[in-house]
Amino acid sequence: MSTVSLILCLALMLHVTSACDGPNEQQQLAASRQQSDEYFANAYGFTPETWSAFSYQPSNPYYAPEYSGHYEGRTSLNSLQPINENNPFNKYFANSNNVEVEQSQAENRFLLGGLGANLINTGIFNNRFTPANTWRPFSNFANRIPISYNPNFDNPLDTFDACTSPSGDAGICVPGSVCSLFGGRPSSSCVLGKVCCVNTISTCGGTVTLNNTYWQSPTTAVSASSTCAITLRLDTKYVEQLKKPICQIRLDFVSFTTAQPTAGTCVDTFQVSGTTTLAPVICGDNAGQHMYLDVPSSALTSTDIQLMFNFGAATTTRSWNIKIAMLPCGASYLAPTDCLQYFTSATGKVKSFNWQDVASTTTRQLNNQKYNICFRTELVSGSRATQMCVSICTVTNGGDAFYITTPAAVVTAATTFLTVVTTTAGATSQSNVGTTVSSTGNPAFVVATCLYDFLQIASGQDATTGVEADRFCGNQLNPARGADLLNPGLATSTQVCTSIRPFRMTFKTDGTEAAIAAVTPPTVPAVAGADAANTGFCLDYQEK
Structure with missing residues (x-):
């Protein structure tokens, strides 16, 4: 029986x-x-x-x-x-x-x-x-159990899955004892008895191996003429990276305040090394900004990425809180290659680094910027967007939503091609497009407009008139082209649209705000006036 x-x-x-x-x-x-x-x-x-x-x-x-x-x-x-x-x-x-x-x-x-x-x-x-x-x-x-290796799918048997705490901080799901070993802070519950562990580092010289780590400024004031850096170590030898090799880093600047630049050149600097993406040096106020950084796949090679602040002698408040997300290879939410910034909604706001809605008589625009800003094509009313339009942000605190290079209209007439070019700051409000404008003087000479500092929007058209340009500068956003040096553009901004997909913009500035008086082709093909009080740009974008 x-x-x-x-x-x-x-x-x-x-x-x-x-x-x-x-x-x-x-x-x-x-x-x-x-x-x-x-x-x-x-x-x-x-x-x-x-x-x-x-x-x-x-x-x-x-x-x-x-x-x-x-x-x-x-x-x-x-x-x-x-x-x-x-x-x-x-x-x-x-x-x-x-x-x-x-x-x-x-x-x-x-x-x-x-x-x-x-x-x-x-x-x-x-x-x-x-x-x-x-x-x-x-x-x-x-x-x-039907298991496949999909970086976009967190199997409940995996360790170190991402989570979000009730306060909105990002973390990882691990057993409580592991959270303690990593020095994290348990904030809520995950599956299988794990906790959502929020990891923070508030020291200089540490090493980060965990996804969703926050690097915060030390509790004691940061002194002048000093350096503060951390290292991101990407290596599948570590159990926290074993399941998902890393191919990209996303930095979110939850808060970021350092000294303002002098004539566009950073006194305090934040820079990144060890990535295949050449990130520009930034400073000033950058809360709400982000960066995507391509790195060699950690499945193929271990990589050390360094994030470093260098503080000058200026006495000012310096504080930061940077969220470090390690994005796995093959994930669909990776930014496209060579895109320092990537926006994934149908509408939003895009700003140059250090732009703020504040009245300022000094230059907030940063020198030596060169990067791409990319936008994922979204569905709008059930159809894939066919164009993207940008217009200047509304300012309420005295800021300037678009000011890239002093308009050429305020460049005084020159008697010879190599004469020093001067400008009168704030003398006019004009848009500039293209690269150069020829004067009607005698003898004629060439003055650069959007040659050294510019925002590039491929096939950017006035939403109303259809007038088209691809390089924009001055202190108005408008593709209208002037007849000569004294009439470079219009004194109003307009909505600019492009139908070129994938949607993207390129922002570039040179290494100086001073006048360029000597021409040395091909590196310096035209003279240019000195820039004053450039702010960069803030644009509202909308996909249609």
């Missing part, structure tokens, strides 16, 4: 286990994948927009292959990540084929490599039974 009972129990157990393979399994997986994708994106600071870029199977017809490309993201937007036939959790299961893998396991500084998977799979489903007992009804349980 006991034998019959045992057989019946086995049959019943196998029947129940096989029920896991029903049609609801795929539906549950798809729902879980979608919820997890959106949750992970929110943890990185993104809010799902009308046209999501995550890679679960979409139902919207606008996700057709012709709407995806290498620029809009790093992965195709119209298909799921392929299922990996080799279960990525195989290394966590006890079998003879994995001995060498486990012996070569990545360095684990806290003895926590694959902690969750080891406890669940090995500890619960295998080691509850002695090796002498070959009856293991749960030994194949983990293999029944």
Whole structure:
């Protein structure tokens, strides 16, 4: 009788286990994948927009292959990540084929490599039974879970998943003891008994290996003529980076205040080294700004990225809070290559570094800026946007929403081509476009307009008149072109639209605000007046 009972129990157990393979399994997986994708994106600071870029199977017809490309993201937007036939959790299961893998396991500084998977799979489903007992009804349980390596999908068995605390801070899901080991602050609960651990560093000279780490200024005042730096170490030998090799870093400047530049040149500097992206040196006020930095895949090589402040002798308040997000290779929310800034909503605001809505008689625009600003093409009213329009921001505190290079109209007449060019700050309010304007003087000479400092918008057209230009400067945004040196453009700004996709802008400034009096082709092809009180730009953008 006991034998019959045992057989019946086995049959019943196998029947129940096989029920896991029903049609609801795929539906549950798809729902879980979608919820997890959106949750992970929110943890990185993104809010799902009308046209999501995550890679679960979409139902919207606008996700057709012709709407995806290498620029809009790093992965195709119209298909799921392929299922990996080799279960990525195989290394966590006890079998003879994995001995060498486990012996070569990545360095684990806290003895926590694959902690969750080891406890669940090995500890619960295998080691509850002695090796002498070959009856293991749960030994194949983990293999029944449809797992594929998709960076956009956080499997609940993974460790170090992203999360968001009730206060809005980003963190990672880990056991409470691990959070303590990393020196983090538990803020809320995650799945499987984990906590949302918010990690902060408020020292100089530290090393960051955790995703969603906040680097804050020290509690004591930062002294003048000093340096403060940290190192981001990207290496899959670390258990916290084992599952997801890193290909990009996103820096969010939650707060950022340093000394203002002198004639456009930073006295205090913030710079990045070790990335393939050449990030410009910045300073001043940059709260709310961000940077995307491409790095070599940590699956191929370990990389050290350094973030460094150098403080000059000026006495001023210096404080910062920088969120450091490590973005995995293959994720659909990576910024396109060579895009220092990337915006993923249909409307928003884009500003040059150190632009503020404040009255100022000194230059806030930074020298030596050269970077691309990119915009993901969104769905607008169910259709993919066909154009993007920009217009100057509304200012209420005396700031100037667009001032790049003093307009050429205030350049005084020169008697010879090499005569020193002077300007009168604030003498007029004019737009400039193109690169040079020829004077009608005798002899004629050439004065640079948007040659050295400019905002480039490919095929930018006046939304009303259709007048087109691609380089904009002066202190009005308008593509209208003047007849000569004394009439360079218009004294009003207008909405400028482009239909060139992918949508992007390029901002470039040279290394000086002083007048350029000597021409040395080809590096200095034209003279230029001195700049005064340039502010940079603040633009409202809208995709249509």
